[in-house]
Amino acid sequence: MADEFYGALAEFKTPEDLLAATRKAKEAGYRQLDAFTPFPVEGLDRILRFPRPTISFVGLGGAIAGASTALAMQFFTNYDYPLNVGGRPIYPISAFAVVTFELTILFSALAMLFGMLWQNGLPRLSYPVFDGERFHRASKDRFFLCVGADDAKFNASETLAFLSGAGALSVELVPE
């Protein structure tokens, strides 16, 4: 039975209703939970106990890569073709600072954008929840909670009843 569904989707009117329902679902023992909201809802990640995102480390990695690339490039080109400009030093860190700073930021920002998309599994144009009858309002003014069918406690009728009891405006099952 559980294999035919992706999960149960419940629609809430306000972020507060969603937070309360998510808390209840956690207490009831559901584990495979995700929420879909039109804007980031504060506190949701704490209730859902998501691990802290690691985008900052991706950005740090990008920054280090950018700085090393820039410094290596500038040292090498001046080593390979040393040009005496009025007796000024061949390897002045101060003159290398600008390009190093720019590439640090460039690599870091791009690493974070692509890291975020990669970790989020995007682009993925089709996803089971999009089949939800009312899901188009998740980008407008409704807040959705989804209980995954792979949850140990998932049972189609019981889960739907539970979500209705938690104050949902509408509930539905989304096919796999």
Place this chain on the structure above:
Amino acid sequence: MSEQFDILPTRQSMGGIADQLTRIPLHFPADRRWMIAMTIASALLLLLMVSVVELFTRGVGIWGINIPVNWAFAIHNYVWWLGIGHAGTLISALLLLTGSEWRNSLNRFAETMTLFAVVCAGIYPILHLGRPWYVYWMFPYPATMGVWPQFRSPLEWDIWAVLTYLTVSLAFWYTGLIPDLAAARDRATRRGWQIFFGITALGWRGSARHWQRWQQAYRLTAGLAVPLVVSVHSEVSLLFAVGQIPGWHSTIFPPYFVLGAAFSGFAVVSIIAVSLRSWFGLKNLVTDDHLNLLGMVLLATGLMTGYGYIFEVFDAVYSGEPHEIQTLVDRFAGAYAWTYWGAVIFNFIPLQALWLRTVRRSGWMLLVISASVVVGMWLERYMILVTSLYRDFLVSSWSHFTPSFWDWSTYFGTIGLFLVPFLIAIRLVPMISIFESKKLLHEENEEQQHG
């Protein structure tokens, strides 16, 4: 700011905002006015194309540049356009980090403005190269000639700074746009729009997990964008300050340029804000309070730019260097004194009206003052370039600069290069951040309930 008063009227609903803002691209409301604007913009773009063809055929001699004034309109307009772009990043990134949520109604079109202003700036150094087909010489590639670009020169820093700025601005703009593209995708009814927004939204579904990573990426990119803006325009000022030309060789240049850039940019943001809100009836989202805050920022950055003017005088006098003082006198009373006094008058005189709250809250007054600032800053860049160069160290090479027809046509043409993609963007993407407006509205409602 939101602690003191509600900047968005709280009577509107989230669904209403989403419908209102997605309707602008999906069912474009102002077709006729858009067509008129687009016709003018396209004509200007055509003028640019003609000018560029003429330039590439006959060379930079068609401009008014000479020796000693070899850096005139090309670098002048480059600095001017790039400066305008900077306000978009500042308004978006800096105000995001400081939690000034009034930015939410302004950031999207300000960032869009940044992108196209940087493009306009970016083409100028290439046009000025003389042999633009060698632009790839700026990049380090293993050339058969065995030479590399000179990384100890500010002219080489420039291309890295501008390209980085363009790329990071684009990444930041797109990151912030993804959730709104998803909102537009879900409202779209026509097949073409569904495909367009479906692909560009990358399948964004608003998952809590995704929001969490997205928020971290967005805020950190904003954190990087702020020092990036400062570094890019500081680097631009170093194009001048690293040389020893009188009137350029000064330590005040980096902050002076960055503040002037923010000043002119906020003026353009004000112009676009006032125009868009009357054009599309967005007074519920871009409120008089927004204009009030923009007016305050404009006044503050203007006064800081004014400090730069005073310090420049001090710097020249304090140096005691005869050429520096000569350049100062030339600025006050030389052949180009009209640019100096024009800059002072257009930049700082109408600006003083912004001390009054009623002026700041009036759309058309802000529009007039901003237009004056844009002209003033344009004159300032002209003044910095030409007054320093036309009388350099060698008296025998003193000369004058008069912009030619092609100087002007290229400059007006870049206004078309700015407006055409901007007008297209208005029709393609939501020009005000939908999800951030909803978030702000929700927070305001919550405060009212608990307040």
